[in-house]
Amino acid sequence: MTDPWRLVYQIAGAVGVDPGPLTIRELVDMSEGKSRSLWAHTSAQLAMLANVNRRKGQRAIRPEELDPWHQAKKKRRQLTAANIGELWEWLPAAERKKLVARRRRERARRMKKKEPKA
Secondary structure, three states: OOOHHHHHHHHHHHHOOOOOOOOHHHHHHHHHHHHHHHHHHHHHHHHHHHHHOOOOOOOOOOHHHOOOOOOOOOOOOOOOOOOOHHHHHHOOHHHHHHHHHHHHHHHHHHHHHHOOOO
């Protein structure tokens, strides 16, 4: 088994701080911040190098495309009456059965309320 303090000291060494007063969460966050910063710098240099050497008519590369930390915003799909059924497929089978049973009970209750009393 590895010594947990070894990890603490490795992270603190990479960030360049004294690990004494810090929690492991703080050290990990600092390490991630440093990694993001270094990758932003590296990807900017790589993009510049690639763009200087690209062929005429070839599109320019953006630094975000080379940065593993960059998360592009995903286009959200518009929810419509036509595609709402697709959400049903994501539910586990047990949950679907519960929902169907609840809908049937509610429908039966409504029908009882609508029936005229004889």
